[in-house]
Amino acid sequence: MRYEDLPPKPRKDDFSTRRRLPTMVQFALLVSSTFLLVLFAHIFTISDMGFGLTAFVVLCISNGIVIWSVQTSRDTLLATEFQNALLGAALSIQNQFCLIVRKDGTVVFADRGYHAMYPQFDRTRRHHLEEVLTVAGIGNDETGKICDAAYNATSAQVPITVRDGNGMTHSILLLIDPIRRPQDYVFLRARLLGES
Numbered sequence: 001m002r003y004e005d006l007p008p009k010p011r012k013d014d015f016s017t018r019r020r021l022p023t024m025v026q027f028a029l030l031v032s033s034t035f036l037l038v039l040f041a042h043i044f045t046i047s048d049m050g051f052g053l054t055a056f057v058v059l060c061i062s063n064g065i066v067i068w069s070v071q072t073s074r075d076t077l078l079a080t081e082f083q084n085a086l087l088g089a090a091l092s093i094q095n096q097f098c099l100i101v102r103k104d105g106t107v108v109f110a111d112r113g114y115h116a117m118y119p120q121f122d123r124t125r126r127h128h129l130e131e132v133l134t135v136a137g138i139g140n141d142e143t144g145k146i147c148d149a150a151y152n153a154t155s156a157q158v159p160i161t162v163r164d165g166n167g168m169t170h171s172i173l174l175l176i177d178p179i180r181r182p183q184d185y186v187f188l189r190a191r192l193l194g195e196s
Helices: 024-044 049-091 112-117 129-135 140-152
Strands: 097-102 106-110 156-163 169-179 185-192
Touching (some): 024 049, 097 112, 097 129, 129 140, 140 156, 140 169, 140 185
Antiparallel strands (some): 097 185, 169 185
C-alpha cells in the first residue's frame, strides 16, 4: 500500500498528503501583477482593449497553472521525503546496519546504522562494496563470499566479525538478498548473531 492508497478520511495520526489551492495572497499577487503587466503593455504598445483583456485572462490562467504545478511538486517532494524516512526507519528494525548495493559493487544506500558504526565513512561520494567491507575490518575470505553473492545477485548468509569506528568488535550475521524490483540490486542486512 502506498500513501496515496490510504482511505479518503485517514485517522488524525496518519500521514496524509496536502491538497492546497493557491492562497488569497498568491492569487492577489497573481492578478495584480498580471493586471499591471497588461496595463503597461496597453499604455505603451497595444491600443486594442480586447487584446489587452484577452492577454490578461490568458496570463492569469497560465500563472495559476504554474502556481498549482509548483504546489503539487512541493507536496510530492514532501510525501517522497516522508516515505524515504519511513522506509529508512523500517530498515533499521533488528538490523545493526543495512546497505543496498548495485550488482557492479557500487553502494547506493547506507543507512544511519552504518554511519553511526563508521563515522569516518564519507557520505558525499559513491563507494565500492569491497571498500565498505574493508572499513568494517572484514577478512578476505568473508569479503570474497559477500562480494560473490552481491555480484551474482544470490542469497547468502555470512557470519562475520566487524570493528566499529570505536574499535569494538561485533559478531554479526550478514544476510544478502537480491531485490526483485528493480533488478541488479542486493540488500545487505547486518544482524547481531543470535537474533532471528
